[in-house]
Amino acid sequence: MGLEAGETKTGGGCRVAVVGVVGRTNAGKSTLVNQLVGEKVSIVSPVEQTTRNTVRGIVADPRGQLVLLDTPGLHKAVGTLGTLLNRMARRSAAGTDITCVVFDAAQEPQLEDIGWMQRVARERPEKVVFVLNKADRAPFFESMFKAAWEEAVTAVPPAHDGDRQRSAAVGDSRAASPLWVKCIATTEGGAKAVKDALFSLAEEGERLFDDDVVTDYPRKLAIADTIREKYLAKMHQEVPHEMGILVRRIVESPGRWEVSVEVLVNRASQKPIVIGRGAMTVKYVRQCAERELSDVFGVKVVLDIWVRVSPNWMRNNRLLAEMGYMGNLM
DSSP, rough: OEEETSSSOSSSOOEEEEEEOBTTSSSSHHHHHHHHSSSSSSSSOEEEEEEHHHHHEEEEEEEEEEEEEEEBBOOOOHHHHHHHHHHHHHHHHHTEEEEEEETTTTSSOOOOHHHHHHHHHHHOOSOOEEEEETTTSSOOOHHHHHHHHHOOOOHHHOOHHHHHHHHHHHHHHHHHHHHHEEEOTHHHHHHHHHHHHHHOOOEOOOOOOOOTBBBBOOOHHHHHHHHHHHHHHHTTTGGGEEEEEEEEEEEEEETEEEEEEEEEEEEGGGGGHHOOGHHHHHHHHHHHHHHHHHHHHHSEEEEEEEEETTTTTTGGHHHHHHHHTSOOOO
């Protein structure tokens, strides 16, 4: 059961869709979104849980416009922050025109992959794309993912009357049949099939953003994400999930932004790791982030980074809200 890419008919006019890009952590969602947009709008790292907010990327194309919601990866939740990230991922899939589930098909289906399949089978969204990422890897577990989907569809409980009526209204076969696409998210050519599949499902409508807009992600969150990405690249697995970034203040002057940033850690023993011997780690992060942010925003960005011990910051709702994890508060 399921369609292959290219089987859905396309038409003329301006096609527009809001797409929820979901899947388990580290499946390649952010890499795919960046590739589709054509610019970096979401941070990328081999470390799990890199994306912590829902990032909106806008794809402008002669066929129309796609608004992509890059979400936190679904994972086994630990603590308040982990629960919030999972809630954000699930919420982002709801209320979109197309649900795009990204799977790392270089690995056998994992528990979180099965969870997304079961959710799709249960909720029966009208338009679904299943992306089998890392198609250049061997082995490539395409057949196992398709078999897992068949099992999910078979195992889904019978629909209630209201669900049956809703499914009948949109067409059961369409609701239950994802469009399967193989993808290499790291290359433009490898991601083209995904873009084609999404536009084939998009409907005619008015553009939601000007064509020169690539993201409407709040700049404080974008700055914080860039700094966290540089720390992840430098430190790998040392402290990443116990580190939070708060952009406290942005002072603007012509051609120059001065940005005050706090890096939060849980324990005093983590502070010297984040600073580094002779402050080398924080200097490296500041220089790399300043260079990238200056290019992104078109002004000279100067960062003032302070590291602060804040025990249990991941359970502090006020701090989580300031970091954008409690909803659209900024």
